[in-house]
Amino acid sequence: MTRAYDCIVVGAGPAGSTAATQLAQDGVRVLVLEQDTLPRYKACAGAVSGRATGLLTLDFSSVVEDVIHKVKVRWANADTAPIEYVSKTPIAYLVMRTSFDQLLVQEAITAGAIIHDGEKVQAIDLQPEHVAVQTTHSTYKAATLIGADGAVGIVARQSGLYLAKSSGIALEIEASVPPDQLAKWKNTVLVSYGIPRHGYGWLFPKSQHLSLGMGTFSPRRREFVSDFSAFTDSLGIPWEWQDLKAHPIPLGGRDRRFCLPRLLLVGDAAGLADPLSGEGIAHALHSGLVAADSVLASLDSGDFSMHSYQTAIEQEINSNLRVAKQLSNAFYTLPKVFFHLFLTSQEILAWYFQLVQGDRDYQDVWELVRKLLKPQGLLKWREHGEYPTQ
Ligand SMILES: Cc1cc2nc3c(=O)[nH]c(=O)nc-3n(C[C@H](O)[C@H](O)[C@H](O)COP(=O)(O)OP(=O)(O)OC[C@H]3O[C@@H](n4cnc5c(N)ncnc54)[C@H](O)[C@@H]3O)c2cc1C
Structure with missing residues (x-):
């Protein structure tokens, strides 16, 4: 076993790099393990929303x-x-995610994080006093572990936190x-x-x-x-x-655990994509920041239960995604009804895109949708198929 770290981050996507930057800036010894050779391709439409940019401290204009x-x-x-x-x-x-994500990786390196790319994590071992991580190259030990390894990541699967069919x-x-x-x-x-x-x-x-x-x-x-x-x-x-x-x-807004003692999941690994739009970068960045705070607090206090992380993710991200999930269920069950709503109410579109810009939350949009649909009783209408035209 090689040298020990305060924190090992698995995955160098936006969630992992953000957590690593924050931790390294606070003097934490952090190792990031990435299976791909960097810079790496990620299938993504590459829309960085206003909500996401509000969480970024770096200037990313060079890759826009x-x-x-x-x-x-x-x-x-x-x-x-x-x-x-x-x-x-x-x-x-x-x-393009290749260059955007690489900018975040560079930021983490500048802050002092150590990045090993082309090194795949194969097994994790969660012990009461430490975490061990086995890769294709070596085995590492740390006080804490952040699973930032995406939608089907090994950290969630091996720790029992993976939510199938979500x-x-x-x-x-x-x-x-x-x-x-x-x-x-x-x-x-x-x-x-x-x-x-x-x-x-x-x-x-x-x-x-x-x-x-x-x-x-x-x-x-x-x-x-x-x-x-x-x-x-x-x-x-x-x-x-x-x-x-x-x-x-991996869609958010569900009942699930985001952490175990010494272990935190962030971004797609935690299932935090928006169930209405599929947007995930903003919540990857947000959860990365929250995870860094939780790791710092645990290293300071010696309490590695990570209870505060569960509460923070639920309150700051998942509660909003629960409303998004409700809206998504209604929207995709009755898409034509909602399209009709868009046709007749510019307000609803404006509110939705203000949400994407980070100026509203889903509760606002849901309230407006309820107000607009209530007179027609359409939220009670559950049949798949044609939109009632009368
Ligand atoms: C087609 C598509 C379009 C999308 N469009 C948008 C969009 O326009 N805007 C938006 O906000 N979101 C979009 N999303 C969602 C967004 O891509 C994700 O939510 C976001 O990438 C999550 O970031 P992350 O850091 O959690 O995970 P990822 O970006 O997936 O990074 C995880 C990293 O972990 C690494 N890894 C995995 N397993 C291991 C292992 N065993 N060992 C070491 N490393 C490992 C991976 O190689 C990867 O680099 C889209 C998703 C898809 C599929």
Whole structure:
């Protein structure tokens, strides 16, 4: 066994790097273990929301590919004109995760964290007095362990904290298109509801290409890939099978444990993606910061129970995601009803994007939805299928 650390972080995504930076800045001896060689690719639409940017201390303008001020929302693959929402202030910044995540890794290194990339964690051993981590290269010992290893991470699975069947799934391609098509989407994203059921398709512009994807948050659908093909066909954008990437999205808002004595889960490993939109970077950053605070407190006090982490994540993140889950259930059960609501009420779209910008929470949006739908009694309507037109 090599030297001991105060904290080992498994995974160098946004959650792990954020926790490592914070800890190293406070003088904690922190080791980050990343299985991939850095910089690494991560399937992601790359929208860094206002909510996420509010949590970042570093300047990431050098890796911003586009700044979003306009959202087009449309129904299925229809030709009808989409609804448009325009904001004077940026709704989101679009990045390629390879460079964005690497910036966060560099920040952690500058702060003093030690990063071992290309080193996969194979086993963890949680003991009353320490944690041991076995990798493809060596075995390390630490006082605390942060599992920042993503949607199907080994830390959650081996510690018994993994929540099976709690994930959505998303597909994505990065499509090269002619310059005029690229220019058409500058500063604008497209979100398309109705197909697939329980999900949506998206088009997010990057500086040299378009990212197109589709996520589904509920039961797996065999037609998912053909739905995606129909979506890209409707936009006239061809793609190759070998370029298609798929990745689970572990949805938040559930009853679950985020920690054990000496061990904390953050980001996707803790299942903190938004159950309505699939957004996960903001909660990865947020939980990384909260985890760093909890590790610092435990090292100071010698109390490694981590009770305060469970409470903080529940109050600061998961309680909001519980409301998002409620909204998501209503939304994806009755997508056409909600689309109709978007058509008739600019207020609801404005509130939703203010939420993405970090200026509202889900409770605000849920209250507004209830107010708008109550007269029609539609929240009680549970049948899958057609939207009652009368
Ligand atoms: C197609 C798609 C589109 C998305 N679009 C958006 C979006 O536009 N905006 C947004 O906010 N969110 C989006 N998300 C969600 C977002 O990508 C995640 O929520 C976010 O990456 C979570 O960050 P993380 O640090 O928790 O985990 P990750 O970014 O997944 O990082 C985990 C790291 O752990 C490493 N790792 C795993 N296992 C081991 C091991 N055994 N040993 C060592 N290292 C290990 C991995 O290699 C990886 O680098 C999208 C997700 C998908 C699938």
